Amino acid sequence: MARVAGVSQSTVSIVLAGKAEGRVKPETGRAVREAAESLGYRPNVAARNLRLGRTRTVLLVVPTLASPFFGAVYTGAARDAAERGFGVVVHPWPDDANPARSPVDIEAIDGVLASSIAGGVAGLGDVPLVVMDSDPADPAPAVNFDVTGGMRAITAHLAELGHRRFGHLAAAVDAWTFRVRGEVLAEAGPLIRRTTAIDVAAARAAALDLLDRPDRPSVLVCDDDLIAAGAYKAARTLGLDVPGDLSVTGFDDILVATAVEPELTTVRLPAEELGAQAMTALLECLDGHHPPGVSLAGELIVRGSTAPPANG
Amino acid sequence: MARVAGVSQSTVSIVLAGKAEGRVKPETGRAVREAAESLGYRPNVAARNLRLGRTRTVLLVVPTLASPFFGAVYTGAARDAAERGFGVVVHPWPDDANPARSPVDIEAIDGVLASSIAGGVAGLGDVPLVVMDSDPADPAPAVNFDVTGGMRAITAHLAELGHRRFGHLAAAVDAWTFRVRGEVLAEAGPLIRRTTAIDVAAARAAALDLLDRPDRPSVLVCDDDLIAAGAYKAARTLGLDVPGDLSVTGFDDILVATAVEPELTTVRLPAEELGAQAMTALLECLDGHHPPGVSLAGELIVRGSTAPPANG
DNA sequence: GAGTCGTAGTCATACGTATCACTGATCGGC
DNA sequence: GCCGATCAGTGATACGTATGACTACGACTC
Known part of the structure; x- marks a missing residue:
């Protein structure tokens, strides 16, 4: 040459x-x-990496990629990284993974972008780290959704329609983002709650539990659009019309939200934007800076699944 | 040390x-x-890669990760690769990507696993390649779904119910897997067809086109579950009951299939298995072998969206 | 004309590994 | 007691790049 x-x-x-x-x-x-x-x-990339001691590659840790939400996070992060000549390696971290075993070559990574919903980012050593959806008390730089604002938008919308007492189908995942949903909802008024896996069938069972009682709530607030799909099925099973007899709200605005009938009132979270902003913050860290935390607003999307309660 | x-x-x-x-x-x-x-x-991974001239990393080319289907393909491929000490870098190849620009460090890759639905794998040089969902005429080693078998299972099921004339909502994607669907369906009997993007709203419009006519078909066979969700919406718009007035079938058995009401009769494609088998084949290639092509059977899942036609 | 400076490029080296060729040591066989 | 063989481990080298130190050369200053 x-x-x-x-x-x-x-x-x-x-x-x-x-x-x-x-x-x-x-x-x-x-x-x-x-x-x-x-x-x-x-x-030759390997030679360059060896010489420089850096790889221009960052690791993205998410619970799974078999979810369009995290697929979108990846897409945003990868686009942002590519613009600066960085690559992204993704590491799905399913619930049943053994946190002690890190199948990733940490040596081959310049930094880590982690979803706090993923099990563990501990033991990854001392690489620069940015967390998504993290507890604000966490010392690591974080890029979060304004879940509080999104949830308040839902409760305000429901209050305006006349709903006074909420049913809450809560995701049984120990993560900050889900804890906040519960807290905001509890502030908004009296509620009855049931936890469920983020899964249509499980959510249906949990919803039946909440609905099949004399004092059933006029609305089911769901922590996730998939859970809302389960709520729809429970309503149908009980012969309840959505939104005539029962309002339902979701969270995330994934594909399913517009695939179901009626289409779901939910909060759209800009997942790609989250990935991109988090990547920007991480690359700032790699340059030795200390980027400020970022909070991304969600947007209430009112569709056909919410209406005033039947009994006024 | x-x-x-x-x-x-x-x-x-x-x-x-x-x-x-x-x-x-x-x-x-x-x-x-x-x-x-x-x-x-x-x-140190970089030093090892430099010395050996190999990276134990393969590239997965898919159209997008914002689809649970390809997320599952990734999951299967990554699991299989990890068992043999290989890593997977994923490269989403959206329709609008410029095929001339390869943002991937080909030098850093030992082999490529490509979905034929993704735009281009040309220009990737001479690395070992395994194609998924490929035209059987393609010379590269391939791992495919038995789309023919899956589609025949659907037509057999519909024929048994008494359906004689099909409506076909075809995906407007130029890929072997979708061509085969069309061919098998055409063999099975008379049909009317409309193409659509794989998108709920677009599919709804295409379905309305097929349904809003005097000789409307008694069943809509859809190339994809998402398209079927659009067909549901068209039916609802026209006041048609599914499956009473109109049967609908999908393909893939993604999440949406069980989120909608009634749940969708479809063909389950083992996406994770596809990724895993394709990875196995690719690693065989890397060992200098020539693995035989593989065809994975789909499974007809009969749910609530199909019934005998109304007019018997 | 000696010294200084800037320009354009080269040289030598180090990064951390894998591997070929080699060395001592131990041992069995006759 | 000497030879060959086997065992266990070491030394030296090359992979291809990035970079600090260096050189050659001309231009400019006084």
């Missing part, structure tokens, strides 16, 4: 690293790039 | 690479591993 261009290997390195400014004559630089192009030459 | 263990760097390398058999005394090996453990030492 260097021979073809008629220069030394050093010069090739300088030019292709984009550091030619003021150190290499423009025409020499051009000759190098042309030679590289014609030979299809690309610098 | 070598100093702590009291041996040379060579020996450390041999032990930690797992090649100690017959070359290093068991107790020496144990001492090395203990020293590594206590120091938290892990071999």
